[in-house]
Amino acid sequence: MSNTQSQAYPVWSNRLTYILATTGAAVGLGNIWKFPYIAGENGGGAFVLMYLLCILLLGIPIMIAEVMLGRKGRANPIHAVLAQARAAGLSKGWSFIGIMGVAAGIMILMFYSVVAGWSLEYVVQSASSSYMDKTPADVAAGFGELAKDGSRQLIWHSVFLMATAAIVGLGVTRGIGNAVNILMPVLFLLLLSLLVYSYQNGNFSEALNFMFSADFSKLTGDSVLVAMGHAFFTLSLGMGTVMVYGSYMPENQSIPGAVVTVAFLDTLIALIAGMTIFPLVFASGLEPGSGPGLLFETLPIAFSKMWGGAFFGAGFFLLISIAALSSSISLIEPGISWLEKLGIKRMAATIGLTVLCWIGGAASIYSAEVFDTLDHLTSNIMLPLGGLLIAIFVGWRLGYTRVRKEVSGGSNMLFNLWFIVLRFVAPIGVMLVFYESIKNILASYGII
Ligand code: PHE
DSSP: OOOTTTSOOOOOSSHHHHHHHHHHHHSSHIIIIIHHHHHHHTTSHHHHHHHHHHIIIIIHHHHHHHHHHHHHHTSOHHHHHHHHHHHTTOOGGGGHHHHHHHHHHHHHHHHHHHHHHHHHHHHHHHHTTTTTTSOHHHHHHHHHHHHHOHHHHHHHHHHHHHHHHHHHHTOIIIIIIHHHHHHHHHHHHHHHHHHHHHHHHSOHHHHHHHHHSOOGGGOOHHHHHHHHHHHHHHTTTTSSHHHHHHHTSOTTSOHHHHHHHHHHHHHHHHHHHHHHHHHHHHHTTOOTTOGGGGTTTHHHHHHHTSTTHHHHHHHHHHHHHHHHHHHHHHHHHHHHHHHHHTTOOHHHHHHHHHHHHHHHHHHHHHOHHHHHHHHHIIIIIIHHHHHHHHHHIIIIISOHHHHHHHSOSSOHHHHHHHHHIIIIIHHHHHHHHHHHHHHHHHHHTTOO
């Protein structure tokens, strides 16, 4: 049906749908799985403050630039950047931003879908009370068993990818637009109910203290860089998602207004997720700094000891699955939109890319090395590099007037402030993340 070459380019049916879709892309495993555990590992409050600063100084400015490129181009990331470069008389090479973005989306989905699969498994395990009567050690060991059980992971990975493909295959407005209009309200409701549950059953004051009392002595140079990298990942920046969703944005919507709303909601949800998870962790006398296993090892222990744990545990893992689904559809969309432009039917493009992700996911199930490489390569290199190039392209190459026209509305003073941050603060910040990432990778291979 929707070969967009022969039809008008799709536009979200209203402004709210744009906000819900982009918030859906932003809110995902990054908020609920990654943010709490990296906050835990990096000592809490001071780290949270750094992360908020990074969202404000790097995330929001670059996000405005990325959305602008998409809406101005009304095309997939590769063709959108190409058109801008042509119009400004610049090299076609800038389309590398789009090419890398399409690739990064597919590569992230290859491991993202595996983690989403774990949370589906835990929906079932919680609902069937299967970890309820076990000792804490046995509950924690359950995750280790899942990690070794390739075929069980493969089934959930397949289920999750099929759900993603079913939504995306239906098209931008009929598939993604309709899905986020249902998924996002469910997500908000689930999160709020769980917050109340956690408030009543957990140790809320210890969690508040942990998340918001800033002890700067715990802040190392490395945690500042982790905070910056995470600001990119959590806002889905630097890889075309924000651009392609922006290309479907209604003409009369204010870009800065929409971006600030999405960034605010994404941050709020990450903080609420932390305030849902940590009270339960503390009430059960568990460790907040237990790393990536915080969600799948530590939290089930907490649920296993609590009133209503099976029910609320299932609700919690359902919440993660929904958050992951509204992100996974945005990871694959840049690639699909690009293939459509090349004349491939949407359904065929969806199936092709899903199969590719399935193969990559299978590889990351059976090889922890593939999993880690995909994660590190995308989060630590491709997204910061994409963000850096976007900041340079829009801030330094496109020209003030061209940019001012698309980012219209608002006072000149605010616009100028944004432009200065985009030109100077954002690139320098990103280069710092980038430098540190490369150093870490070289060190991990023993090269430096
Ligand atoms: N922002 C998503 C999350 O926090 C991950 C993501 C990254 C989604 C890049 C789309 C693009 O989980």
